[in-house]
Each structure stands twice: as C-alpha cells, then as structure tokens.
Amino acid sequence: MAKSSKFDKKTEIMHVSLDPQGNHGIPNPPIYRASTILSETMAQYRGEEPSAYDYGRVGTPTSRAFEEAICALYEADDAISTPSGLSAINTALLTYAKSGDHILFPDSLYGSTRRFVTKMLPNYGVDVEFYPARIDAAIADYIKPNTSVLYLESPGSLTFELQDIPAMVAIAQEKNITTMLDNTWGTALHHNALNMGVDIILEAATKYITGHSDVNLGIACARGSHAKKLRFATTALGMCAGPEDLYLGVRGLRTMSLRLKQSEANGLALAQMIEMQQEVKAVLHPALETSPDHAIYKRDFTGSCGLFGFILSPSLDQAVIDKAANNLNLLQIGASWGGFESLITQAILTSKMREFAPDMPDGYLMRIYAGLEDQQDLLADVQQFFDALR
Ligand SMILES: Cc1ncc(COP(=O)(O)O)c(C=O)c1O
Incomplete structure (x- = not known):
C-alpha cells in the first residue's frame, strides 16, 4: 500500500508529485x-533494457505526475487516468465484467453509468440488477453465486441517499465480490473509502479536481x-487522457481544498435556508441533521460538497418554477458541478431512471450546485427565486 504522509491531506495536496529539481527549478510539471517515445537502443525497444516510458498512450511524465498525486491522496498503489469520469467507470467495469457474471448497481446510479450498464453490458453476457440505494446489509439477499461486482455510489445521483459502505463491503468480502465506488461527491479529501475496504x-x-467547468477527466x-x-x-x-487535461488536473489539486471548502460552506448555507421555505417538502443533503443518512455521514465523511x-x-x-429559475441572477441553468459558478437544474425521475420508488415526498426534484461566489449574494439570489414562487 502507498505510504500515508505525515501531513494532512490538505497540505499534501499542495506538494505531492512535484519535481522541480528534475525540471529546471520549475515547480509544475x-x-x-x-505518441512516439524514442528508445536509446534496439535492446531497450525490445524491452530487454528498462525504460521509464515507451509510448505516449501508455504514459508520460505528465500523466504520471497526475496519477502519483491521486495515489498519494487515496493511499492507493496505482491510479489510472481516463478522458472522462464516465470512461473511468466503464474501464473499471470492463476490467471485471465477464460473460455469465451478475453485477449489482444502486438504483440511484448516475444516469450515464446507468445507460452503459443497461444498454451495453448485457451485450457482453452480463446480468445487470439494481438494488434500492439504502439497502445496506440486506444486500446479502441480492447476491447470487455468479455475482462478481457490487457497485456503490454514495450519495446517489439526484436523490442523494448514502450507503452503509462498511456493512456492504463486509458482505461482499465474505463472498469474494469486488466492490467499486463512485466517490465523486465525497472526494479523496472527505471520504477515503479505500480505507473502508472498497x-x-x-x-x-471533471468536478472538484479540475474545478473550472472546462475539462473532462476521470480516475x-x-x-x-x-x-x-x-x-x-x-x-x-487504449484509454488515455489528453496532456493539457492531465496538467489541469495536477494544477487543480493545488487549490482544490480551498475551493471545496467554499463550495461546501455555500452549499450548507443554501440548504439550511431552503429548508426553511414553505414551498419545500424536503432537502436532500446528507450533511443536514434532518437527513435520514446523517448518522452515516457523521461516521464516514469528514466533510460534504456543494451539490x-x-x-x-x-x-x-x-x-412558475421555470420563470423563477430563468430569472436567477447568479445560479445558471446547466449540468455538471464542482466548478466555480453555481448551477440549478431539475430532474424528472422516469421509470427508465428508477426501478424502486425513491424514499422521498412527491414534488418537483431540483438540484443546486453551490459554487464559489460570495455567500450572501448566493443567499439573496435563491431567496428571490422563492419570492418569485409566491
Ligand atoms: C456522480 C458522477 N459520476 C460520474 C460523472 C461523469 O463524469 P464525466 O462527465 O467527466 O464523464 C458525473 C458527471 O456528472 C457524476 O455526477
């Protein structure tokens, strides 16, 4: 296992994987x-003598700088980088999925992952089954002799259910089932689930690591x-991310903890304010004390994020909702999150997106990503959204 550093992760993230001595004193890689990387000799080309790099697609000092930093943050032995978050997920699934396997996914699965696992994985002879996101230890009832992977996403997309990861991992380990977790919300700074046995x-x-709404990148x-x-x-x-994007990944890490802190604080302030509005049936945010998942949040996470x-x-x-949203000044209407600007969207959960009725009141399901703006300005903008509903 990679050694854990004596520094806090928020300090480590500033310095990890930099090599100024090897780079003319310049801190950033x-x-x-x-594509071509030249060998010094034919013997080296044939692989009889060692070489640090042999082909651009397989790795360069830029990809290594990014991947080493991710390894250090997660205390992992290796990290791979891919051109998007979705391609990292699909690469991991294709690493394990074999014809005849049964793979379990939470019903709150991110929509694009759901499209891949329902529309493509079955073409390779894989039996895909969904389970209710908050099933916790009762996942045991879903396990079959051919279950090879238990996939987790916590909190779930759009509906924000947390999963009892230690309980579910214990059951998977007993049956020799591989566990995978989409940890985009938790990040390495707030939720290192490798240490929980995932x-x-x-x-x-794409989200908090690069952080400026201009890159797709996966790990x-x-x-x-x-x-x-x-x-x-x-x-x-043949998965390989582009060099500029990898560089932006390395650069993004240096400011990630500050950006995450501001986004988290803005998210909590907005969530608490929204909870007080008479038109609101529920706020879906595990860090709120009113969340049904708050005990798991307190046990497993050291912080939240702005989504x-x-x-x-x-x-x-x-x-009326559309008009109020269209008239917001700061919050923009758009997908993705983890960038600098605040966003608002609405989701309609169709039967294609959920097999089990989500455990929440009926109504219009809205999503906010709280970005890095001044908190009072954001609160005022969202207040005028609610005023416009009245
Ligand atoms: C939870 C989650 N996982 C994965 C992804 C996929 O990332 P990308 O858009 O880079 O493929 C997203 C994107 O919205 C996401 O919200």
Missing part, C-alpha cells in the same frame, strides 16, 4: 505531448492486485 475508487476529476485507483488489473485493462483498452437536492411542493405550477 511540463505538458508532454507524445476495492476500486472512481471519481470524475480509478486501487491497491494490490486490483491496481494491477486496472492498469492492464486501461492499457489494453444537493430539494423537493418543491407538487401544488406549484411548472411554469
């Missing part, structure tokens, strides 16, 4: 653009034999 951590570095990391399998599959599948949901009363009119 260069952006290496490469085998593979997946994260969309998967693991320890021991899982790390080796992931590396092999990444090379076999949460809320449910507006079904007695409201869609046109």
